[in-house]
Amino acid sequence: MYVKQLEFRNYRNLNDSVFTPEKGINVICGNNAQGKTNIIECLWLFTGGRSFRGSKEKDMIAFGKDHAVIKTLFFTEGRDQELEIRIEKGKRRASLNRIPRSYLSQIIGKFCAVVFSPDHLTLVKSGPEERRSFIDGAICQTDPMYASVLLRYKKILNERNNLLRTIPENNSLKEMLSIWDESLAAAGAKIAAKRAEYIKKLSTFAVGFYDGISQGKEKLEIDYKINCKASSDADEKEIYELSLQKLTQKQEEDIKCGYTTSGVHRDDLTIKINERDAKTFGSQGQQRSAVLSLKLAEAAVLGEEKGEKPVILLDDVLSELDVSRQNFLLTKLSGMQVFITCCEKTVKSDNTVYVDNGVLSDKPFGSNIS
Ligand SMILES: Nc1ncnc2c1ncn2[C@@H]1O[C@H](COP(=O)(O)OP(=O)(O)OP(=O)(O)O)[C@@H](O)[C@H]1O
Ligand SMILES: [Mg+2]
Structure with missing residues (x-):
C-alpha cells in the first residue's frame, strides 16, 4: 500500500497544496513549528482513527476557516483508490472512491498505517x-x-x-x-x-x-x-x-x-x-x-x-535514535512507504519535501539566496 498523492485545503497551517510522495522513504524536512507533524497527522486521519496527538476535529481546521478537506490517492488491492475527508462542525465525513460513507468507521481498514512519535x-x-x-x-x-x-x-x-x-x-x-x-x-x-x-x-x-x-x-x-x-x-x-x-x-x-x-x-x-x-x-x-x-x-x-504492507509514519523519531538503531529501523522498513519528519536531513531518501510556514517545496527554503 502506498500514497500517490496527498491534497489539503484549510488544514491547520498548511497552505492549500498537492504533495506527490514516492514509494520508498519520504523525508519531511523543516524547522520547528513549520507544519511537519501536521502532514503526518493528515496522513494518519485516512486510517479513520483519531488524531494521534489527541486533537479535536475543530483544532484541525485552519484558524479563521469553517471547514477543512483532505484527500489522498493511494494504491491498494491492486488499484488506485481515493479517500476524501471533510472536517466541519466538529465532525469528519469520509468519501471512499467518491462515494460518501455514513460513518467514519466504514473507512477503517482501507488505508492502513502505523504511526510512531515521541508521544508514543x-x-x-x-x-x-x-x-x-x-x-x-x-x-x-x-x-x-x-x-x-x-x-x-x-x-x-x-x-x-x-x-x-x-x-x-x-x-x-x-x-x-x-x-x-x-x-x-x-x-x-x-x-x-x-x-x-x-x-x-x-x-x-x-x-x-x-x-x-x-x-x-x-x-x-x-x-x-x-x-x-x-x-x-x-x-x-x-x-x-x-x-x-x-x-x-x-x-x-x-x-x-x-x-x-x-x-x-x-x-x-x-x-x-x-x-x-x-x-x-x-x-x-x-x-x-x-x-x-x-x-x-x-x-x-x-x-x-x-497481505499488504502498511504506510509508516515516523514523527521526530530518528533524532532520538543513535546511528545503529536508525540503520536497524530503516533496514526493517525496506519495502514499505515511509514518511519521516526531521529538522535536518540526515538519512538517504527517495524523496524530500521541505516545509516552511506551511508551504511545501521540493527545494530547501533559502537555497536560492546567495
Ligand atoms: N488549526 C490551525 N490553524 C493554523 N495553524 C495551526 C493550527 N493548528 C496548529 N497550527 C500551527 O501549526 C504549526 C505547528 O505545526 P507542526 O506541529 O506540524 O510543526 P512541526 O513542523 O512538526 O514542528 P516541530 O519540529 O516543533 O515538531 C504551529 O505554528 C501552529 O501554530
Ligand atoms: Mg512536529
Missing part, C-alpha cells in the same frame, strides 16, 4: 488505558468489525454503571444487574479473545525486533493481563464464564463504588525487559526501543493480515 512512549510510561487503546486501535485496522464489539461493550458498561448508581436509591433495581452482567461478560469475552490472539502474534515479532535492536543483549517480553484470570491464554467461552462469575461476586462492591470494577476495560499489556517491568525499571533508551519494537511488530502483523 506513553505506551510504556503511562497507565493501562494507553496500552489497551494501542491494542484495540491495531486490531481495528486488521478487523474493522472489532470496532463495533468495542462500541457495544462501552454502551453496556455505561448502562451498567448508570444502574449501579441508581440502586442505592431504589434497591428493587438490583435484580436487573444480572442482565447487564451477562451482556457485558459476552461482549468482553469476544474482546479478550481477540486481544489475546493479536498480542500473541505481536509478541513474536516484537521480541525479535527488540533482540535485533539490542543486538541480542536484552530480552523483551510482552503479555496480556486479563482481568478475570491468571493466565493470558484466552478461550472466549472460558473468559465469559470467569468474568460473569467475577461480575456477580463483585456486585456489592460495584454498587458501593458506583462503577464496574472488573471486566476487559481493566485489562493490561505487561511489557518487561530482562524480566523486569519496563515502566518501573527500564531506562529511557530501553523504553524507546520497546515502543519501537511494538510499532514495528504492529506493522508486521498488519502486513501479514492484510
Whole structure:
C-alpha cells in the first residue's frame, strides 16, 4: 500500500497544496513549528482513527476557516483508490472512491498505517488505558468489525454503571444487574479473545525486533493481563464464564463504588525487559526501543493480515535514535512507504519535501539566496 498523492485545503497551517510522495522513504524536512507533524497527522486521519496527538476535529481546521478537506490517492488491492475527508462542525465525513460513507468507521481498514512519535512512549510510561487503546486501535485496522464489539461493550458498561448508581436509591433495581452482567461478560469475552490472539502474534515479532535492536543483549517480553484470570491464554467461552462469575461476586462492591470494577476495560499489556517491568525499571533508551519494537511488530502483523504492507509514519523519531538503531529501523522498513519528519536531513531518501510556514517545496527554503 502506498500514497500517490496527498491534497489539503484549510488544514491547520498548511497552505492549500498537492504533495506527490514516492514509494520508498519520504523525508519531511523543516524547522520547528513549520507544519511537519501536521502532514503526518493528515496522513494518519485516512486510517479513520483519531488524531494521534489527541486533537479535536475543530483544532484541525485552519484558524479563521469553517471547514477543512483532505484527500489522498493511494494504491491498494491492486488499484488506485481515493479517500476524501471533510472536517466541519466538529465532525469528519469520509468519501471512499467518491462515494460518501455514513460513518467514519466504514473507512477503517482501507488505508492502513502505523504511526510512531515521541508521544508514543506513553505506551510504556503511562497507565493501562494507553496500552489497551494501542491494542484495540491495531486490531481495528486488521478487523474493522472489532470496532463495533468495542462500541457495544462501552454502551453496556455505561448502562451498567448508570444502574449501579441508581440502586442505592431504589434497591428493587438490583435484580436487573444480572442482565447487564451477562451482556457485558459476552461482549468482553469476544474482546479478550481477540486481544489475546493479536498480542500473541505481536509478541513474536516484537521480541525479535527488540533482540535485533539490542543486538541480542536484552530480552523483551510482552503479555496480556486479563482481568478475570491468571493466565493470558484466552478461550472466549472460558473468559465469559470467569468474568460473569467475577461480575456477580463483585456486585456489592460495584454498587458501593458506583462503577464496574472488573471486566476487559481493566485489562493490561505487561511489557518487561530482562524480566523486569519496563515502566518501573527500564531506562529511557530501553523504553524507546520497546515502543519501537511494538510499532514495528504492529506493522508486521498488519502486513501479514492484510497481505499488504502498511504506510509508516515516523514523527521526530530518528533524532532520538543513535546511528545503529536508525540503520536497524530503516533496514526493517525496506519495502514499505515511509514518511519521516526531521529538522535536518540526515538519512538517504527517495524523496524530500521541505516545509516552511506551511508551504511545501521540493527545494530547501533559502537555497536560492546567495
Ligand atoms: N488549526 C490551525 N490553524 C493554523 N495553524 C495551526 C493550527 N493548528 C496548529 N497550527 C500551527 O501549526 C504549526 C505547528 O505545526 P507542526 O506541529 O506540524 O510543526 P512541526 O513542523 O512538526 O514542528 P516541530 O519540529 O516543533 O515538531 C504551529 O505554528 C501552529 O501554530
Ligand atoms: Mg512536529
